[in-house]
Amino acid sequence: MDRSVSEDNAELSGRKPWFRLPAVQALLMQCVALLIVLLIIVAVFFVTGFKLSFIDAVLIQGACAAALSRWRQLASWWLPMQFIFPPALLAAWMLHLPSGIYLFAFLIFLAVYWTTFRTQVPFYPSNPVVWTAVAGLLPQSRTIRFIDIGSGFGGLVLHLARLRGESKVIGIELAPLPWAASRVRAAFRRSAGTFIRGDYDHLDLGDFDVVFGYLSPAAMPALWNKACAEMRPGTLLLSYEFAIPGVQSQITNILTPNGAILYGWNM
Ligand SMILES: C[S@@+](CC[C@H](N)C(=O)[O-])C[C@H]1O[C@@H](n2cnc3c(N)ncnc32)[C@H](O)[C@@H]1O
Numbered sequence: 001m002d003r004s005v006s007e008d009n010a011e012l013s014g015r016k017p018w019f020r021l022p023a024v025q026a027l028l029m030q031c032v033a034l035l036i037v038l039l040i041i042v043a044v045f046f047v048t049g050f051k052l053s054f055i056d057a058v059l060i061q062g063a064c065a066a067a068l069s070r071w072r073q074l075a076s077w078w079l080p081m082q083f084i085f086p087p088a089l090l091a092a093w094m095l096h097l098p099s100g101i102y103l104f105a106f107l108i109f110l111a112v113y114w115t116t117f118r119t120q121v122p123f124y125p126s127n128p129v130v131w132t133a134v135a136g137l138l139p140q141s142r143t144i145r146f147i148d149i150g151s152g153f154g155g156l157v158l159h160l161a162r163l164r165g166e167s168k169v170i171g172i173e174l175a176p177l178p179w180a181a182s183r184v185r186a187a188f189r190r191s192a193g194t195f196i197r198g199d200y201d202h203l204d205l206g207d208f209d210v211v212f213g214y215l216s217p218a219a220m221p222a223l224w225n226k227a228c229a230e231m232r233p234g235t236l237l238l239s240y241e242f243a244i245p246g247v248q249s250q251i252t253n254i255l256t257p258n259g260a261i262l263y264g265w266n267m
Pocket of ligand 1: 113123125127150151154178199
């Protein structure tokens with residue numbers, strides 16, 4: 001099995017310097033676009049005497065930010081987001097909603113998504129089809145230590161803890177709201193599942209027999225490097241939906257009609 005990933009792939013991991021993270025680059029491009037728009041407004045006024053409207057300026061800013069994103073080779077989905085962001089900001093401002101609403105929404109998003117701008121792994125839940133498939137791949141004849149790295153609201157851990165009462169089932173989650181909700185759910189269900197708040201990057205994956213992740217393409221190369229460095233021979237790494245570029249999986253179970261795959265690597 002090829003245990004190495006290329007430098008390029010390592011670059012794609014969450015270990016980029018902060019100023020190279022896509023979300024930070026996108027914000028910087030909006031700032032640069034704002035400067036360009038100001039220059040255009042001044043130039044047009046001095047050359048033609050014509051004053052650009054606020055809406056013109058906002059649309060030009062969106063177009064400039066999208067063009068800069070293309071130039072900097074951000075992923076394609078950033079282009080429409082960059083274009084829509086300034087008009088959306090203007091539209092929200094024109095609604096004249098109480099500012100507390102924005103603060104409230106910001107705090108909720110912060111609690112759920114936390115450092116997604118750095119990890120590039122947002123929250124989206126798996127489902128019982130995935131949980132059943134994962135349960136079917138666990139070693140059956142002995143107790144195991146299982147961890148869901150990025151356990152979200154805890155659905156998988158609670159499910160497995162109920163099925164595998166003899167084993168240790170753990171979830172680790174960075175974002176405070178999903179982690180707190182998992183703890184509350186576990187307490188209400190009297191579940192033996194354990195939830196840790198923290199970064200799986202700081203864990204020793206050698207402590208586990210099965211490691212499961214439902215992360216994102218950006219996180220997979222670094223996860224593979226970490227798994228190779230730490231996981232013991234005979235243990236199992238599972239990933240829902242996201243493969244490891246350039247590394248063949250031994251398990252490739254198609255779980256849904258739209259082709260979502262549960263991948264597995266015997267370490
Ligand atoms: C796609 S969700 C999957 C949730 C859950 N495993 C499930 O199957 O429903 C990924 C989760 O990983 C968390 N996460 C991302 N990077 C992390 C890290 N380095 N350490 C711990 N959790 C992380 C995110 O906050 C998010 O809740």
